[in-house]
Amino acid sequence: MIVLKSKAEIDIMRVPGKVTAKILLDLRGIIEPGITTREIDAYVEGEILRHKMIPAFKGYNGFPASTCVSVNQEVVHGIPSERKVAEGDIVSIDVGCIYKGYFSDAARTYPAGKIPDVAQRLITATEASFFEGLKFCKVGYRLSDISAAIQARAEADGFSVVRDFVGHGIGSAMHEEPQIANYGAPGRGPRLAAGMVFAIEPMINQGSYDIRVLKDDWTAVTIDGQLSAHYENTVAITDGEPEILTL
Numbered sequence: 483m484i485v486l487k488s489k490a491e492i493d494i495m496r497v498p499g500k501v502t503a504k505i506l507l508d509l510r511g512i513i514e515p516g517i518t519t520r521e522i523d524a525y526v527e528g529e530i531l532r533h534k535m536i537p538a539f540k541g542y543n544g545f546p547a548s549t550c551v552s553v554n555q556e557v558v559h560g561i562p563s564e565r566k567v568a569e570g571d572i573v574s575i576d577v578g579c580i581y582k583g584y585f586s587d588a589a590r591t592y593p594a595g596k597i598p599d600v601a602q603r604l605i606t607a608t609e610a611s612f613f614e615g616l617k618f619c620k621v622g623y624r625l626s627d628i629s630a631a632i633q634a635r636a637e638a639d640g641f642s643v644v645r646d647f648v649g650h651g652i653g654s655a656m657h658e659e660p661q662i663a664n665y666g667a668p669g670r671g672p673r674l675a676a677g678m679v680f681a682i683e684p685m686i687n688q689g690s691y692d693i694r695v696l697k698d699d700w701t702a703v704t705i706d707g708q709l710s711a712h713y714e715n716t717v718a719i720t721d722g723e724p725e726i727l728t729l
């Protein structure tokens with residue numbers, strides 16, 4: 483069942499959404515060659531706590547940190563460590579907050595120093611695929627119209643769409659129904675209604691879409707070792723244009 487949120491609930495969800503957006507924006511200036519992924523996590527966690535919110539990821543199914551930090555061929559769920567970010571890396575950050583029992587969830591991929599052209603094209607294409615999907619986040623469309631739009635855009639740019647992880651409904655739990663694939667035929671699934679809130683999160687690969695999970699049971703990496711990027715926002719469906727709560 484897809485839980486519809488009232489206007490009052492969406493008012494609450496805007497608050498952790500804005501904090502998440504600000505943290506992600508500030509990280510743009512913080513992620514540089516030499517910083518460790520643990521230092522990135524410490525910054526994020528400090529900011530969440532300073533805003534009197536709860537890091538949504540810490541302890542979620544046992545995840546050991548407040549931030550997923552996934553570098554280069556890592557797709558999602560990278561665990562912060564003493565690893566130093568190097569010049570030319572791309573760094574995907576996924577973060578969420580809990581405020582008054584409601585969740586935010588968003589992700590960006592950042593360049594560290596000067597990155598290869600293909601890496602920049604991948605980052606740009608991943609973000610563009612989200613915004614293509616966003617065009618279908620309106621009453622009158624069906625859920626898989628979002629999925630199909632994301633896939634079409636990413637593939638038109640020459641990249642592939644990860645199958646093994648998907649977007650999701652979000653509200654008083656981080657993962658609610660429905661699952662929102664970033665691929666598939668249009669015109670299927672439930673019709674969108676005002677009050678639905680989704681975390682839409684294309685994960686786009688440079689090469690094959692296949693992934694595997696490392697022995698740490700968390701870190702997902704591309705099977706071919708090529709790059710992966712991630713872009714996510716929490717989005718409220720309204721009677722008009724969709725509202726991005728984490729931008």
Ligand code: MG
Binds near residue numbers: 587649683714
């Ligand atoms: Mg998510």
